[in-house]
Amino acid sequence: MPASDHHVPVPALQPGQVHLWQGTVGCGALADLDSSVLSPSEQARMASIANTDARALYAASHVALRHVLAAYDGRPARNLRFRTAEGGKPGLVDGHGLSFNLSHSGQMLLIAVADDCELGVDIExxxxxxxxxxxxxxxxxxxxxxxxxxxxxxxxxxxxxxxxxxxxxxxxxxxxxxxxxxxxxxxxxxxxxxxxxxxxxxxxxxxxxxxxxxxxxYKAALAAQRPALEVHHFDLAEAGIPSPGGSLFRKPHSGRP
Ligand SMILES: CC(C)(COP(=O)(O)OP(=O)(O)OC[C@H]1O[C@@H](n2cnc3c(N)ncnc32)[C@H](O)[C@@H]1OP(=O)(O)O)[C@@H](O)C(=O)NCCC(=O)NCCS
Structure with a gap:
């Protein structure tokens, strides 16, 4: 199995739960990045970003998004396909109800995952x-x-x-x-x-x-179209996403929710 397709164990997503994955992009993230999981259009968008830090954040966010979603979905990260709804919101093709949203700012990224729920996240x-x-x-x-x-x-x-x-x-x-x-x-x-x-x-x-x-x-927010939610926070570096031993993300040091 290529390193980029390794399986990351994630907790089961129960109905009514939202799983929030956050990560801080480390220095030199681009050098550590295996971007081969990205689609040609994601690679092209990455290459079009002139600022190195912004390019690293974009790339790390989309590599992490693929690995996180793959872990819930069961398909290899590189095989996931995305569609864009009217209005611009990305979703998974054949996602069987798996909902997600992504945000990135500064050096941080945030991914929310839920079962069949309209949700949005923002990190600032x-x-x-x-x-x-x-x-x-x-x-x-x-x-x-x-x-x-x-x-x-x-x-x-x-x-x-x-x-x-x-x-x-x-x-x-x-x-x-x-x-x-x-x-x-x-x-x-x-x-x-x-x-x-x-x-x-x-x-x-x-x-x-x-x-x-x-x-x-940083401040972060989640909005979900559900009257009640159970929210669980996870860290990408602690979970070894996207690659075991990779230094793409820094371990958290303080300020956990
Ligand atoms: C595009 C927008 C949806 C989010 O932009 P943003 O805050 O700059 O960026 P974030 O990092 O939070 O989110 C970007 C991600 O959201 C997702 N996204 C894009 N369009 C989306 C939409 N219409 N709905 C939900 N998610 C969307 C994508 O995954 C995107 O990632 P990508 O750019 O790497 O492909 C839009 O709200 C925007 O342009 N906002 C500008 C800021 C503003 O004026 N805010 C007013 C608040 S008072």
Whole structure:
């Protein structure tokens, strides 16, 4: 069996569960990468990315995505085929209900997997934020903007990134991407709890939102069209994905959910 087709044992995916896989792309990831599992179009997209770090993140994300999905699906990673739904959301061809979504930012990537559930994830590297006020005024719903404006100043940057990630996760779950009006729904983030206040697809109670800090300097969010969820977190490096002994991903050191 080629190294790129090794089988990774993953926990069984039970109905009502979402499995979240996160990874931090290590230095020199491109040199360690076996990209032979990628399709010709993925290889072409990878080659078209001029920035080395962005290319490494794209490549690591898609190699990891194939290995994670293959582990649940049972087919070799290189044999998986993807389709793109109207609106741009990727899905598995012949996936038999296996749902997934991918996000990457900075040096981190996040993959969510579930059984037959509309879901979206977003991971965001926090950046210095004097423009966040103007961005929030333009893109956030009025309820979200008011909550941000009344947030204590020292928490505002964190809160902004959490709301941003939640909104991204939701529009990725619906699959409409930026075609969906960002003010047509509103999210709220309390200390240990996030929720959908209103939405234009279904009812807020149909949705579960989760936000967390995957590692210092990043915020992440999950949106799933299910009223209740059991969320399990896994690390790609600890699980040896994509290759045993490979150094594509750094072991986590702190900031686990
Ligand atoms: C494309 C978009 C769906 C996500 O973009 P993003 O946040 O830059 O990127 P992420 O890393 O989170 O997600 C990218 C992955 O999502 C998946 N994806 C692409 N289109 C998608 C869609 N319509 N729905 C769900 N998932 C999608 C793909 O796997 C993609 O990976 P790839 O680019 O390596 O092929 C879209 O929401 C976007 O362009 N957002 C821009 C930011 C913005 O204005 N946000 C407003 C928040 S207030």
């Amino acid at each position: 590297q926090q950046r210095g934020g004097h423009r966040s006020e103007a961005v929030a005024r333009r893109f956030f719903a009025p309820e979200e903007y008011t909550a941000l404006a009344t947030c204590p100043a020292h928490l505002r940057s964190d809160y902004f990134t959490q709301i941003w990630a939640l909104k991204e996760a939701y529009i990725k779950a619906t699959g409409q991407g930026l075609a969906q009006p960002l003010q047509g729904f509103a999210v709220q983030c309390l200390e240990h709890h996030a929720e959908l206040l209103r939405c234009d697809i279904g009812r807020p109670n149909d949705w579960t939102l989760v936000t967390w800090t995957p590692t210092p300097g």
